[in-house]
Amino acid sequence: MTKTAPLRIGISRCLLGENVRYDGGHKLDSVLIETLGRHAEWVPVCPEVEVGLGTPREPMQLVGDPQAPRLITINTGVDHTDAMNRFARQRVRELEALNLSGFVFKSASPSCGITGVSLGPGLFARAFMAHFSLMPVEEEDRLHDPQVLENFLKRVRAYRQSRT
Numbered sequence: 001m002t003k004t005a006p007l008r009i010g011i012s013r014c015l016l017g018e019n020v021r022y023d024g025g026h027k028l029d030s031v032l033i034e035t036l037g038r039h040a041e042w043v044p045v046c047p048e049v050e051v052g053l054g055t056p057r058e059p060m061q062l063v064g065d066p067q068a069p070r071l072i073t074i075n076t077g078v079d080h081t082d083a084m085n086r087f088a089r090q091r092v093r094e095l096e097a098l099n100l101s102g103f104v105f106k107s108a109s110p111s112c113g114i115t116g117v118s119l120g121p122g123l124f125a126r127a128f129m130a131h132f133s134l135m136p137v138e139e140e141d142r143l144h145d146p147q148v149l150e151n152f153l154k155r156v157r158a159y160r161q162s163r164t
């Protein structure tokens with residue numbers, strides 16, 4: 001990696017401090033921004049806002065079959081599964097054109113989480129990883145471990161190299 005060629009990395013938008021969460025807040029991850037952010041050109045994505053849900057909005061959870069979970073609002077039971085899956089399939093195709101070399105997902109989200117989600121991964125993360133099966137992905141909290149961060153950076157650089 002050179003200074004003139006930052007690594008283009010997708011990221012769950014709330015981690016950059018943008019108020020896109022269901023509760024109207026954000027999840028700015030200063031550690032991540034100060035470490036990985038030095039090397040990255042971020043490409044932010046918020047699946048729940050981009051699919052057309054407002055901020056704030058009712059929180060959701062995954063329910064049902066772990067192989068094909070439904071994305072349902074917790075209090076009123078509205079099912080956003082089909083809309084989110086349609087959106088995710090289209091969004092990953094758009095992201096293809098941006099030549100990402102990795103993605104940092106917000107943990108424990110029914111849309112973005114990889115682990116720590118009941119019945120996870122979240123629907124967008126699931127579609128992303130199915131589409132970009134070789135691309136390095138991580139969750140923000142794991143990247144606070146310097147060894148995990150270093151390993152992720154190595155994998156991201158190797159992925160970019162393999163695509164040139």
Ligand code: SF4
Pocket residue numbers: 012013014015020021022045046047048049106109111112
């Ligand atoms: S976790 Fe994902 S869907 Fe939820 S606010 Fe952050 S970017 Fe949006």
